[in-house]
Amino acid sequence: MGDHLLRDLTPQVLSVLVRRGADFAAAEDAVQDALLEALRRWDGDAPDDPKGWLVTVAWRKFLDARRSASARALREVAVRREPAPGPAGQADDTLLLLSRCCHPSLTPASAIALTLRAVGGLTTAQIAQAFMVPESTMAQRISRAKKTLVGAGFAAPGDVRAVLRVLYLMFDRGFAGGGEADIAAEAIRLTRQLAASVPGDPEAAGLLALMLLHHARRAARTDAAGELVPLALQDRSLWDAAMISEGVALLQGALVRDRLGEYQVQAAIAALHDDAASAEETDWPQILEWYDELVELAPANPVVALNRAVAVGHVDGPLAGLRLVESLDANLPRRDAVAAYLHERAGNLEAAARSYAAAARTAPSSAEMTHLLKQAARLNRARSD
Incomplete structure (x- = not known):
């Protein structure tokens, strides 16, 4: 066997x-x-x-x-x-097991770990490596998750929205890379199974489209030295055209159902980025329109507001974007990085360098921290020349 x-x-x-x-x-x-x-x-x-x-x-x-x-x-x-x-049918079984692993009584981290172990078939060691924790710690986390679910039976599959949320978080976690197990690819595989289980759900198709449209750029996200490459500077010839086409087709099929949701809107934004032959050709006005839709769907989501500020900075000017950033919580992840980007676009290199350095102190990964510190150093050199 x-x-x-x-x-x-x-x-x-x-x-x-x-x-x-x-x-x-x-x-x-x-x-x-x-x-x-x-x-x-x-x-x-x-x-x-x-x-x-x-x-x-x-x-x-x-x-x-x-x-x-x-x-x-x-x-x-x-x-x-x-x-x-x-x-x-295997589709019903898969959805039931995903529902069980994504039970609302579990924390997102525990739900992701249990899903990878039970549905994805990954070993505890592989999951621990992806989360950068000791294997014993991950084994305890998975064991606690299973104990939490004792008696929490399902006669039928649970809330698909909860499953989508866990798969989205799993992909977001895996997209940063790390470990021998490709967590992002596993999230895509499981989302394919889920979408097959609920073929009439446009948000399941929208999430799969979103994942594919982002994953298509993965080969260009880092250079030969393993350092991050910003979207605007990526070699777009390295993007996976077939994956982009599949993502766009899935998105179009979801949008025609006229039941708009957050994942479909995020996929539409990703598709506009992927459709641009160069960063300069990005259709920022249409991206801003989609962010306006997303704000309507998720008005309390500060990350959406932060990303929308970038779009506003491209459409109405960087100072307009900065005003929106300054209205957000100072502790919001990546707020300083967005402020740095907009300050640089406005020509304020000193403020941009400070913001890049501040962003590096709270970066979620060593690769991102290195990238941000290099941006700060680049601008400080430019100011001294």
């Missing part, structure tokens, strides 16, 4: 057990036991229906474990009341 088969089948089998009523931790234990038995009995050759085999064995092991518990009589009654095993 190859690693790729294990990776594909493990979350599928786990999904079936959860759908049948097994609690998350017990289902995962049963699936692991079934995989161990498969390694012993398959002898390198999987049966004709490996998923069916694993489901049957895992379900039997789950029932055996349940019957052997101290409250045997009560548990057997519960088992008899569970729905009878039967065939089910």
